[in-house]
Amino acid sequence: METRKSTFERPVINRVNAGLPDKFGMHSKLRSMPEIDSIPVESLIGLYGSPLFVLSEKTIRETMSDAKRAFTTRYPKVQFAWSYKTNYLDAVCRVFHQEGSWAEVVSGFEYEKAVANGVEGQFILFNGPGKTTEDIDRAITQGSMIHLDHFDELFLVMGCAERLGKRAKVALRINMDTGIYPRWDRFGFNYENGEAWQAVNKILPDSRLELVGLHTHIGTYILSTNAYAVATTKLAELTVRIQRKFNHTIKYIDLGGGFASRNTLKGAYLPGTDTCPSFDNYAEAITASLVNSEIQHDKMPMLILETGRALIDDAGCLLGTVLANKRLVDGRLSMILDIGVNMLFTSFWYEHAVVPSKETSDYTENTTIYGPLCMNIDVIRDAVQFPVLERGDHVVVNRVGAYNMTQWLQFITYRPNVVMIGMKGDVDVIRKAENYSSLSMHEHIPDHLIHFRL
């Protein structure tokens, strides 16, 4: 009778450090992630290659419905606008539009994308400090809301509206002190020094402009819900002042984005899963400030939210493969993945949760996880207790839905396939992997450089 051999696991020896156990009492074993929405990671990589971005339509819709529930149960007029820059893959945008979100764009390119996705101009909020004359002309013509960033833009919009003979719908972007650091003062008009009020006094008497909204975006990854309460109160006060002086009703207050996701920021003391406020926490702070404000009850504005990160981060995973294990001079283990910082841009500010795709034993080693780029900055995780994996094993990087599929760089390697798992478990490639021709088509070689001899 043939005896069955045991399964091999790479030998591990760890020094026992005497001292207190983990003060949070957390289990140090990483939970493996063998499947996404019931589809095995192995089969996804087998069919679509590695690395591979995977988006879950189910998670997007569930997160969106959680956010909608939190706000609409507290305030009657709530409107979400999908922040295109967070993830502007058309399939993703359309899921949000199907969920009722308008489009929030920050460039002519994003505006074109929203229009191509079938969003009518009147449902597009146009933000950003860099709008061109052509961008503004198109926004005015199509009846979009132009969120003014500075006085130069205010005068530019006046000129465009006059030339087109059409009234421009504008909102004022306002920056303010909400008691948090850093204080974003580079976008919009300042509240405290009177710049915003000055802009209001310029816009309201002008027949070429219609002031429809007030907008602020207090920062990014904001863990303090109180900052939103302060911001909402300040916008509400301005709304009341405008009503009193000009008898003009502001149609919407836009609190922008900035809600944190459950990713852990580098240097954070506690994991993001423990510190990130829920949608209910944010909603309570914002809606309570609006309801308790001095705004007349029959003139309550629509509440717009441009939440991006918190709505999409959890829905994205990046699958990858171990290329090598390597021992560093100081005895630490380094693991090289086929996932680099070129496609996982957020690894510059997050300590991403990287987990194996298959069950491993409890033994872990202090590991540094590197990407495949020949660049010193290509570090996915610095010093993490990680189970022993072999070349060819797969890993899953969690919560990568926000910003990676827009900020990724075509640097050294091609950008990989992006697939979406639909509500019924069907898998679609929503962005094809790049290849040599998709990149070389933009290049031109002058005649005198065609030939050479080595």
Place this chain on the structure above:
Amino acid sequence: MQSTYIYFIPGAMKLQKNIAISESGFVFNPGSGESFILNRTGKNILELLRDNKMFEEIIELMMGEYEVDRIVLEKSILDFISVLKSYGLLEKEPASAN
């Protein structure tokens, strides 16, 4: 089958004297006072080293016991030995004569 992969055969692979290895994979080095924890494969290799087995012998014995590719095994053992060295668990190589 003789592997063609080996390009390096570790010379001194002798475990320090008095290293205690428990049944559960707990290791104590009385020389330094340090303790270590091993997984099953690690314990296996350490015990073979304690029994003065040579590199090739360890490979053969492990191949008999585990479902593993020879190259993966060789790489793993070489790596493991370098870690044992860095933890000071192997006897120092005698200084070579001039």
